[in-house]
Structures are given as structure tokens and as C-alpha cells.
Amino acid sequence: MPQNSRRPQGRYGTRPTMKDVAARAGVGLKTVSRVVNGEPGVTPDTERRVQEAITALGFRRNDSARMLRKGRTASIGLILEDLADPFYAPLARAVEEVAREHGALLINGSSAEDPERERELALAFCARRVDGLVVIPAGADHRYLEPEMAAGVATVFVDRPAGLIAADAVLSDGFGGAREGVAHLIAHGHRRIGFIGDQPHIHTAVERLRGYRAAMAAAGLPVDESWVSLGGTGAERVRAEAERMLGGERPVTALFTGNNRVTVTVIRVLAGLPRRVALVGFDDLELADLLSPAITVVAQDPARLGRTAARLLFRRLGGAERVPRRVELPTQLIVRGSGELPP
Amino acid sequence: MPQNSRRPQGRYGTRPTMKDVAARAGVGLKTVSRVVNGEPGVTPDTERRVQEAITALGFRRNDSARMLRKGRTASIGLILEDLADPFYAPLARAVEEVAREHGALLINGSSAEDPERERELALAFCARRVDGLVVIPAGADHRYLEPEMAAGVATVFVDRPAGLIAADAVLSDGFGGAREGVAHLIAHGHRRIGFIGDQPHIHTAVERLRGYRAAMAAAGLPVDESWVSLGGTGAERVRAEAERMLGGERPVTALFTGNNRVTVTVIRVLAGLPRRVALVGFDDLELADLLSPAITVVAQDPARLGRTAARLLFRRLGGAERVPRRVELPTQLIVRGSGELPP
DNA sequence: TAGGCCCTGGACAACGTTGTCATCGCTAGG
DNA sequence: CCTAGCGATGACAACGTTGTCCAGGGCCTA
Structure with missing residues (x-):
């Protein structure tokens, strides 16, 4: 289809190009490019003419073409479990903020804790040639990302480490945090302490359980295996356990x-029980301080996780950083009352 | 720079192209394209050879080039105030889910309630030629989007209507919801009811205030203007008011x-006061049912808002829908106790 | 006044893909 | 046995931008 009849004004689906702008302004194509990109070497008068043509036609640079030409897309991908989860949402926001500081946009996708879906998303992002990838892994095998990383896609894993490949990872100290939280319960006289966690193939679940066991062991307390439960975080299962x-x-x-x-x-x-039961939770909750008893938690800083990861990513893009790094952020025990109840 | 020395394996920054795959498989460029896109007209044997070359080289189609050629990017942009806000996060997730159903990716940005930043984001998304835009507006003037919409960018506003242009909008019934919530307080004997809301230039704030006034008027109650406060939602101001x-x-x-x-x-x-004060809030809160008193709220369904908006967007992209539509979703009064306290 | 230099502007190729169309080798029908 | 027709394949242009390189004109200097 020859394109003789290009519409000057925005007819549906047909947008003006630099060529159109050049024609209208009576200048060459490259001059328009110069003006659009603020490059030097254009007289004020020419620039004005070009600007007028741009606004008259409603021209906007096509970044697809630009990205193709330049090889960089100024965008990074974020894959997490669920954008709506109050733990991940601030993390995503922090990544976005850092991306913005670097002039990059954020594409994101929720894996819904499904390794196959994580893979699809990651590869789709790579096909779009994102400059980098922040991944909260759902799967346990990330070898599928090796060719992409070798081709230059900066990749940082957050919250959980990558599986079977060497890659940057930014983690919270789940082991230490859980140990501290459980030690808090022990310090208040508890001997029989239950642990309910996420599915056993998830790294954080295992780490936190390890912290629980370490605290119990350090206090010389036996652990009855009926006190430990890993599995889905659906309300029914958790309630039953x-x-x-x-x-x-x-x-x-x-x-x-x-x-x-x-x-x-x-x-x-617990709210439905007549007696009071002590509780310490991993992750902070909004309003946790207003419940009675107020909930004692081991808090991570999700925004800091995201910020740290994104910064690491851009440092790697910038050429600094050679070997994969593993950053571990501390957790914070926030004592509010629910952990201090007597046995 | 001539590109004689293309690296076959992923040297940093240089990726194999269809041309490389074609050369390695001993076939034509277009045949590779056919295989990659699952088009018919390729013998099983040829296909196998191409597939082998693809995996050997670690080829992945460059979607920038594809998008440039096809004119569609299979991505939509989402602009909201704050990705980390527990109200907007589920909305974003719902939009993502619908996008996924349509094979599109989601680019998103937080405007931080800054009209200029909203504009920058929206235009950056348009430069990337997103197929559509879901906007939770921060600004009051969206005429800057007119050329883009005329050029075919399907645009749907959510939570608040567009300013000064005709466009789709998906809203919650803030007026009706607030009226019902305030009526609930009145029904429990309250005559002196305060209203603390968001900034007066925000549509939802005004609508909800209108609902408040309507309920008061319907009950024949006077409103002392010292009971009404619109402004920033920062904790200091709200606390002071x-x-x-x-x-x-x-x-x-x-x-x-x-x-x-x-x-x-x-x-x-209120938690710091000796006496109990009745409260009804707009928007539901996690754990609201566990506070004492449990908080009575007028709940919106943010996921439904997002889903509705995204579906409307894709219907428009599909060519259905001509004139701008305005959809209003109902709110739900969830009675939990805090609104039933006696005056 | 002539020669050279700098500044502005434009022609052209290339980025990697897909759509169009031509070509080639075969087979089936006449 | 010849040819129309069909399926497989590839050559080529085009998508809209940017980088390279060259041309022309004005100005400064000798």
C-alpha cells in the first residue's frame, strides 16, 4: 500500500511522522530529529518553524522506532507475585521511583506464584528488550534467563534468590528475623510455639522456619513437628492449621x-477465641498497632528492598558491578503487645 | 560502523537476529519469520532446522522492530496516584489481569497526584505507542490528550472523570455512597457530624462532600461549616482537623x-480519646472488622473499577463503542459497629 | 579579493521485523 | 506428454527513527 495519502491531522490510526513534519516545515528530516531531541546546530528560526509544524500536526516521536534504532528501550521489567499484595505494592512503587530517576519506565507483571507464568512474563519483557529485570521469583529454576543475561539484560532478584544461576539478589534476613521474633516469644515464657508459613518450595518460608528452629534450639526447647506447618496461604488452610x-x-x-x-x-x-494467645507475625500490617492486643511483628522494609534492587540494577547497567552480589537487609522486631502475652 | 563481525553467541549487547538464524539454518529470512510466528507454509524439516538454529543462537524476536512494523504494541499504560496505596493496588492488578487476557502488557506510572507528572507519563506512554491508556487523573485539564486520542489511543478514565474533554469514565458512586454513610450516622441519632476529605480540586472529594450535604439536608440538619474540611490527606492536617x-x-x-x-x-x-466517637469511612480497610469498635465503611470495589475500565478500553480498541461512556459503580455500606455508637 | 573554515542543513543507510509478490519444483488433469 | 495450479521459499521494500557524511553559504583572515 503506497502511502501517498497521509492524513495531516490525526485520522484514526495514522500518525504524522518526522517526514510529514519536515515537509510541512520545509526542512530536512534530520533537522526535525535535531529539534525533537534538542540537539545543537539548528538556528532559532528553523527551530521555530519546526516546532510550529510539530504542534500543528500533533506529532509525537515514535519510540518504537527510536528504540529499534538506539538499541536501548529505557524501560525495566518487574515481575512479582501479586501487585495488589500490601507487601509487594510498596516494593513496586519504589522500583518505579528509581526507574523514574533514571528516565526509565516500568513494565510489570504478576506471576501469581506460577513459575510458568513468571517465565512467560520474563521472556516477553526480554523480547521487548527491557534494559533490566527485577524479579521476585516464583520458580526454582532460572536457567531460562541465562541467554538473556548474557545478552546484556541486567537482572536482579528480590525477596528470594535465583535458582540454579548466579545472579544479583536483594533479600531480607528472614532467618535472623524469625529467630528474633520467636526468641521474643520464648523470652515471655512460651515453650510450645507454633509456626505457620508459606509453601515449602518458597525460599523465604524455609528461611523463616530455619530461624524458628534456631531460636527454639538456642533455648533448648524441643519442637513437636505438629507445631510446624508449611503450605498455601489461603485462609481455609491457615485457619484449619x-x-x-x-x-x-x-x-x-x-x-x-x-x-x-x-x-x-x-x-x-484468635479474635474468635475466649482465651488470649500470643502472636508474632512476619511482615508489618497497617493498623497492627490499633488492634487489641496490638500485633508484634518482624517488619521488613519492602520499599527499601525495591529501592536497593533497582539501584543495583542501574549500577549494573551503568557498567559498574561485575560479579553477582547478594545483599541482605535487616528486619526489625516491632514490639506491640501480642508477643508479650503470658503462656 | 560496519557490522561484519556479528557475534554468534550472546556477546554483551549484541543479539542474534533473524538474519543470523536464517544464515545458520541455511534458509531465507522470511522463513525464519514464519517459524517464529507459527505461520503455515513451512515443511516440518525446515522448521526443525530453524528451531535448532534459534536455540543454538539464543535468538529472541525483537519486539521493538515488530511493533514498529505492525503499528500495534500490545501494551497499555496505567497512570495512577500511587501504586502502593491499598486502594489503587488492587485496581492496578485488575487492569493487568484484563490486559493479560488480551495478550497485552502493562506499563504503569505513579503521578503522585501531580498534574504535570501525570502529563509527562501519559505522553511518554503515547510516545511508546501504547494501544490504550487507563488514567486515574491528577489534573483537571486533559486536553493535552486530545491529539493522542484522535490518533487512536483508547483512553479510559477511572475513579475521576476527565477534565475538559469527552472521554470514557468509570466511577464509583461517591455521592450516593457518602449520602448513605452519613444517613447511617444520622439514623443512629447523630446531629453534629464532621466531614474530613481530600483536596477540593479532586472530583471524588467534592462528590462525597455533596453526598454528606445531601444526607444532612434530607434530615433537615444544619451544617456548621466548621464541621467540613477538605485538604491534603497528610496525617498532620487530618489529625489537627x-x-x-x-x-x-x-x-x-x-x-x-x-x-x-x-x-x-x-x-x-479516636483511639487516643477517652470517649467513643462514631465514625464511618469511605473505602474499606483490611482488618477494619477486627478493630474495636469495628469500622463501618462505605466500600468501593477497586478491582471491579479496574476490571470495568480495562474491559471498556479493549472493547473500544476492538472497534465497538463509539461515543464516550460513563459507567458508575455502586458502593456498599458495610455496617460493623463504629457508625452505631450513640451520640 | 581569494582561500579556508565553521556552521547549518539534508541525503542516505541502517536498526530488525513483517507484508507483498515472484519464483521454483511438483503434481494432477487434459 | 504438456501445462495449470499449488505449496514452499525467498527477495525486497517499508515501518520511523538516528548516525554518518557531505554540500553549500557566510564570514574571517591574509
């Missing part, structure tokens, strides 16, 4: 919950 | 809060 641990002949007197979703469900279970 | 309304000679006996952030701050203020 909590009720199981709190029932029976020798119920636990305190619970440590492995992430925000588990904590919320357990709070609801 | 709440304390002002609750102090003095004739304090209000109930408060209606205009959005989730205001509600959270007011809950904190």
Missing part, C-alpha cells in the same frame, strides 16, 4: 506466622 | 472520613 495447633490436649500457647497473609488469617482465628 | 472538630464547646459526635488514608489517621486519633 491454627485451630489444630490451638486445640487438642497440649495446645501451643503462642504462634509465629510466616507472612502477612498468614498473620491476618490467624488474627481472625 | 479531627482534634479541632472534636474539641471546643460543641464538638461533633460523629465523623465521616472521605477516603482510606483519612480514615486511618482518624482511627488513630
Whole structure:
């Protein structure tokens, strides 16, 4: 289809190009490019003519063409489990903010904790030639990313490390945080402490459980395996497990919950009980301080995780950083009351 | 720079192209394109050879080039105030989900309630030739989008209507919701009810205030202007205003809060008071049911807002929908206790 | 006044892909 | 046995931009 009849004004689907602007302004193509990109070497008068043509035609540079030509897209991809999760949302926002500082846009996708979907998203982002990738992994095998990383896609893993490849990772100290949280319960006299966490193939779940065991061991306390439960964070399962641990002949007197979703469900279970049960949760919650008892938590700083990861990514893009780095951020025990209840 | 020395394997920054794959497989360029896109007309044997070359070289199609050629980018842009806000995060997730169903990726940006930043983001997205735009407006004048929309960028506004242009909008019934919430307080005997809302240039703030006034008027109650406060949702201002309304000679006996952030701050203020003050908030909160008193709210469904907007966008892209539509979704009064406190 | 230099502007190729169209080798029908 | 027709394949242009390079004109200097 010959393009003789290019519409000057925005007919649906047909946009003016630099060629059109050049024709209208009576200058060459490259001169328009110069004006659009603020390059030097254009007289004020010519520039004015070009600007007029641009506004008259409603021209806007086609970044697809620009990206093709320049090889960089000024965009980074973010893959996380669920954009709507109150833990990940601030992380995403922080990544966006750093991207913005570097003039990059953010493309994001939710993996819904499905490795295949993570893979699809990551590869789709790579096909778009994102400059970098921030990944909160759902899968355990990231070898599929090796060719992409070798081709120059800066990749940083957050919250959980990459599987089977060497790559940057920014993590929270789940082990230390959980140990501290459980130690807090022990310090207040608890001996029978339950642990309800996320699925066992998830790195953070395992780390936090390890922290729980370490705290118990350090206090010389035995762990009955019926006190430990890893699995989905759906409300039904968590509720059932909590009720199981709190029932029976020798119920636990305190619970440590492995992430925000588990904590919320357990709070609801405890609210329905006549007696008070001690609780420390991993991840902070909005309004946690206003509940009674106020909820003691081991808090991560999701925004800081995101910020750190994004900065690392851009440093790597800038050419600094050679070997993969592993950054571990501290957690903070926020004492509010729920962990201080007597056994 | 001549490109004689193209590296076959992923040397940093240089990726194989279809041309390389074609050369390696001993076929023509277009045949590779056919295989990559699953087009018919390729013998199984040829296809196998091409596939082998693709994996051997680690080829991945460059979507920048594809987008340039095809004119569609299979991506939509989302502009909201703050990705980390618990109200907007589920909305974003819903938009992403619908985009995914249509094979599109989501680019998003936070305007931080700054009209200029909203504009920059929107135009940057348009330069990338997003197929469509979902906007939660920060500004009051969207005429800058007219050329883009005329050129075919499907645009849907959410939560607040567009300013000075005709465009699709998906809104919650802020007027009706606020009226119902305030009526609930009135039904429980309150006569002196305060209203603390967002800034007066924000459409939702005005609508909700209108609902407040309508409910008061319907009950024949006068409104003392000292009971009404619109402004930033920062904790300091909200706290000061709440304390002002609750102090003095004739304090209000109930408060209606205009959005989730205001509600959270007011809950904190009320928690510090000896007496109980009735409260109904606009927007639901996680854990609102576990506070004492549990918080009665006028709930929107942010995921539904996002889903509705995104679907409308794709319908428009599909060519259906001609004239701008305005969809208004109902709110739901969730009675939990805080609104039932006696005056 | 002539020669050379700098500044502005434009022609052209290239980025990697897809759509169009031509070509080639075969097979089936006449 | 010849040819129309069909399926497989590839050559080529075009998408809209930017980098390279060259041309022309004005100005400064000798």
C-alpha cells in the first residue's frame, strides 16, 4: 500500500511522522530529529518553524522506532507475585521511583506464584528488550534467563534468590528475623510455639522456619513437628492449621506466622477465641498497632528492598558491578503487645 | 560502523537476529519469520532446522522492530496516584489481569497526584505507542490528550472523570455512597457530624462532600461549616482537623472520613480519646472488622473499577463503542459497629 | 579579493521485523 | 506428454527513527 495519502491531522490510526513534519516545515528530516531531541546546530528560526509544524500536526516521536534504532528501550521489567499484595505494592512503587530517576519506565507483571507464568512474563519483557529485570521469583529454576543475561539484560532478584544461576539478589534476613521474633516469644515464657508459613518450595518460608528452629534450639526447647506447618496461604488452610495447633490436649500457647497473609488469617482465628494467645507475625500490617492486643511483628522494609534492587540494577547497567552480589537487609522486631502475652 | 563481525553467541549487547538464524539454518529470512510466528507454509524439516538454529543462537524476536512494523504494541499504560496505596493496588492488578487476557502488557506510572507528572507519563506512554491508556487523573485539564486520542489511543478514565474533554469514565458512586454513610450516622441519632476529605480540586472529594450535604439536608440538619474540611490527606492536617472538630464547646459526635488514608489517621486519633466517637469511612480497610469498635465503611470495589475500565478500553480498541461512556459503580455500606455508637 | 573554515542543513543507510509478490519444483488433469 | 495450479521459499521494500557524511553559504583572515 503506497502511502501517498497521509492524513495531516490525526485520522484514526495514522500518525504524522518526522517526514510529514519536515515537509510541512520545509526542512530536512534530520533537522526535525535535531529539534525533537534538542540537539545543537539548528538556528532559532528553523527551530521555530519546526516546532510550529510539530504542534500543528500533533506529532509525537515514535519510540518504537527510536528504540529499534538506539538499541536501548529505557524501560525495566518487574515481575512479582501479586501487585495488589500490601507487601509487594510498596516494593513496586519504589522500583518505579528509581526507574523514574533514571528516565526509565516500568513494565510489570504478576506471576501469581506460577513459575510458568513468571517465565512467560520474563521472556516477553526480554523480547521487548527491557534494559533490566527485577524479579521476585516464583520458580526454582532460572536457567531460562541465562541467554538473556548474557545478552546484556541486567537482572536482579528480590525477596528470594535465583535458582540454579548466579545472579544479583536483594533479600531480607528472614532467618535472623524469625529467630528474633520467636526468641521474643520464648523470652515471655512460651515453650510450645507454633509456626505457620508459606509453601515449602518458597525460599523465604524455609528461611523463616530455619530461624524458628534456631531460636527454639538456642533455648533448648524441643519442637513437636505438629507445631510446624508449611503450605498455601489461603485462609481455609491457615485457619484449619491454627485451630489444630490451638486445640487438642497440649495446645501451643503462642504462634509465629510466616507472612502477612498468614498473620491476618490467624488474627481472625484468635479474635474468635475466649482465651488470649500470643502472636508474632512476619511482615508489618497497617493498623497492627490499633488492634487489641496490638500485633508484634518482624517488619521488613519492602520499599527499601525495591529501592536497593533497582539501584543495583542501574549500577549494573551503568557498567559498574561485575560479579553477582547478594545483599541482605535487616528486619526489625516491632514490639506491640501480642508477643508479650503470658503462656 | 560496519557490522561484519556479528557475534554468534550472546556477546554483551549484541543479539542474534533473524538474519543470523536464517544464515545458520541455511534458509531465507522470511522463513525464519514464519517459524517464529507459527505461520503455515513451512515443511516440518525446515522448521526443525530453524528451531535448532534459534536455540543454538539464543535468538529472541525483537519486539521493538515488530511493533514498529505492525503499528500495534500490545501494551497499555496505567497512570495512577500511587501504586502502593491499598486502594489503587488492587485496581492496578485488575487492569493487568484484563490486559493479560488480551495478550497485552502493562506499563504503569505513579503521578503522585501531580498534574504535570501525570502529563509527562501519559505522553511518554503515547510516545511508546501504547494501544490504550487507563488514567486515574491528577489534573483537571486533559486536553493535552486530545491529539493522542484522535490518533487512536483508547483512553479510559477511572475513579475521576476527565477534565475538559469527552472521554470514557468509570466511577464509583461517591455521592450516593457518602449520602448513605452519613444517613447511617444520622439514623443512629447523630446531629453534629464532621466531614474530613481530600483536596477540593479532586472530583471524588467534592462528590462525597455533596453526598454528606445531601444526607444532612434530607434530615433537615444544619451544617456548621466548621464541621467540613477538605485538604491534603497528610496525617498532620487530618489529625489537627479531627482534634479541632472534636474539641471546643460543641464538638461533633460523629465523623465521616472521605477516603482510606483519612480514615486511618482518624482511627488513630479516636483511639487516643477517652470517649467513643462514631465514625464511618469511605473505602474499606483490611482488618477494619477486627478493630474495636469495628469500622463501618462505605466500600468501593477497586478491582471491579479496574476490571470495568480495562474491559471498556479493549472493547473500544476492538472497534465497538463509539461515543464516550460513563459507567458508575455502586458502593456498599458495610455496617460493623463504629457508625452505631450513640451520640 | 581569494582561500579556508565553521556552521547549518539534508541525503542516505541502517536498526530488525513483517507484508507483498515472484519464483521454483511438483503434481494432477487434459 | 504438456501445462495449470499449488505449496514452499525467498527477495525486497517499508515501518520511523538516528548516525554518518557531505554540500553549500557566510564570514574571517591574509
